[in-house]
Amino acid sequence: MADEPLCVDDFEALAHARVRAEYWDYIAGGAGSERALAANRTAFERAALRPRILVDVSTVSTATTLLGRDLAGPVAIAPTAYHRMSHPDGELATARGAADAGALYITSFFSNHTMEDISAAAPDAPRWLQLYWLHDRGLFGDVVERAAGAGYEALVLTVDTPVLGLRLRDARNSLSLDPETIPANLTAAPTLLTTRTENSSAVSAQAVQAFDASITWDDLAWLRERSRLPLILKGIVTAEDARLALDYGVAAIAVSNHGGRQLDNPIGALDVLAEVVAAVDGRCPVLFDGGVRTGHDVAVALALGADAVLVGRPVLWGLAVGGAEGVARVLGLLRTELERVMALIGRPTIASIDASAVVLR
Numbered sequence: 001m002a003d004e005p006l007c008v009d010d011f012e013a014l015a016h017a018r019v020r021a022e023y024w025d026y027i028a029g030g031a032g033s034e035r036a037l038a039a040n041r042t043a044f045e046r047a048a049l050r051p052r053i054l055v056d057v058s059t060v061s062t063a064t065t066l067l068g069r070d071l072a073g074p075v076a077i078a079p080t081a082y083h084r085m086s087h088p089d090g091e092l093a094t095a096r097g098a099a100d101a102g103a104l105y106i107t108s109f110f111s112n113h114t115m116e117d118i119s120a121a122a123p124d125a126p127r128w129l130q131l132y133w134l135h136d137r138g139l140f141g142d143v144v145e146r147a148a149g150a151g152y153e154a155l156v157l158t159v160d161t162p163v164l165g166l167r168l169r170d171a172r173n174s175l176s177l178d179p180e181t182i183p184a185n186l187t188a189a190p191t192l193l194t195t196r197t198e199n200s201s202a203v204s205a206q207a208v209q210a211f212d213a214s215i216t217w218d219d220l221a222w223l224r225e226r227s228r229l230p231l232i233l234k235g236i237v238t239a240e241d242a243r244l245a246l247d248y249g250v251a252a253i254a255v256s257n258h259g260g261r262q263l264d265n266p267i268g269a270l271d272v273l274a275e276v277v278a279a280v281d282g283r284c285p286v287l288f289d290g291g292v293r294t295g296h297d298v299a300v301a302l303a304l305g306a307d308a309v310l311v312g313r314p315v316l317w318g319l320a321v322g323g324a325e326g327v328a329r330v331l332g333l334l335r336t337e338l339e340r341v342m343a344l345i346g347r348p349t350i351a352s353i354d355a356s357a358v359v360l361r
């Protein structure tokens with residue numbers, strides 16, 4: 001079959017043809033002039049793998065462990081909002097696809113199904129819940145308190161989004177949301193559910209209404225009082241903040257520039273990974289996301305010190321193309337590509353992909 005997708009980029013082309021234009025722009029776009037979005041990819045062009053030879057790679061294993069959980073591989077699903085923009089089954093399909101692939105699924109707080117329904121779609125699969133800190137402490141505390149009972153094993157607080165980045169594509173499109181794409185966890189607060197605005201984006205309006213931009217490090221204690229789940233901070237890009245996060249007892253750090261959707265910075269997420277890894281110095285796991293599209297990219301991020309990587313848009317492409325099966329295929333592709341790369345660089349286990357496996361040009 002001529003258009004059988006053989007790599008993640010093939011899924012992008014197929015998905016583009018299936019997703020409504022305004023939704024596609026929301027998914028694909030970045031902030032401002034989209035320099036950070038572009039830099040996330042070009043950063044990988046400067047990283048080359050250093051193959052070692054005559055190593056026994058007759059057996060290669062991508063198996064790894066994260067916060068005590070055994071995972072089939074080091075590639076997890078980044079939290080992305082509104083999966084019904086990509087497929088009518090939304091996050092329920094994503095959850096099933098992730099479970100089939102044995103991958104960790106970090107569910108976005110802004111999902112089109114409730115966090116309970118998503119869990120029920122694939123019980124027992126590894127799952128973390130991403131959070132945005134809401135103005136409405138009652139609603140926010142309720143979600144946080146429900147997370148453990150709903151089967152989530154960790155909380156991922158996104159810390160790079162006190163306000164939403166300037167998404168020009170969405171503003172130009174006056175991006176509006178259909179009734180089926182409202183955030184299901186927020187239906188108790190209908191005032192947060194703007195679906196249409198003039199000359200701006202409804203997603204941006206929802207963020208303005210919902211997000212509390214006043215929170216600081218000391219507010220983390222409030223979160224801790226409401227849940228004993230391990231806490232991960234997502235969106236750390238400096239050594240200073242990595243050290244502070246450790247002082248505040250986080251379980252892990254996710255290095256991310258939000259897929260180039262927040263600050264319009266000319267530096268890629270990969271360019272700051274080494275700085276954070278050095279500051280953390282092995283004291284907690286470091287996750288990475290931004291521009292990972294191939295098994296080669298995964299190996300590069302691991303060699304630069306990440307314990308696992310997250311993929312955002314590629315999962316939405318798989319979802320748009322083939323629902324749960326498409327999600328599983330994208331994740332499976334990345335895993336088989338990684339296996340091949342591991343054989344070719346003479347590193348048959350995840351632990352063996354160390355700093356000597358990469359050179360930055």
Ligand SMILES: Cc1cc2nc3c(=O)[nH]c(=O)nc-3n(C[C@H](O)[C@H](O)[C@H](O)COP(=O)(O)O)c2cc1C
Pocket residue numbers: 026027028040078079080081108109110130158234256257258259260261289290291292310311312313314
């Ligand atoms: C459509 C879309 C929605 C997103 N929604 C969220 C979200 O709800 N919460 C969050 O923490 N990050 C969100 N992100 C950022 C992703 O978690 C991740 O950082 C980013 O997509 C990684 O880059 P990649 O898409 O190049 O893999 C979103 C990204 C996209 C593309």
Ligand SMILES: CCCCC(=O)C(=O)O
Pocket residue numbers: 081110161203204206207258261
């Ligand atoms: C109000 C939902 C924000 C989702 C998000 O994080 C993004 O679009 O990048």
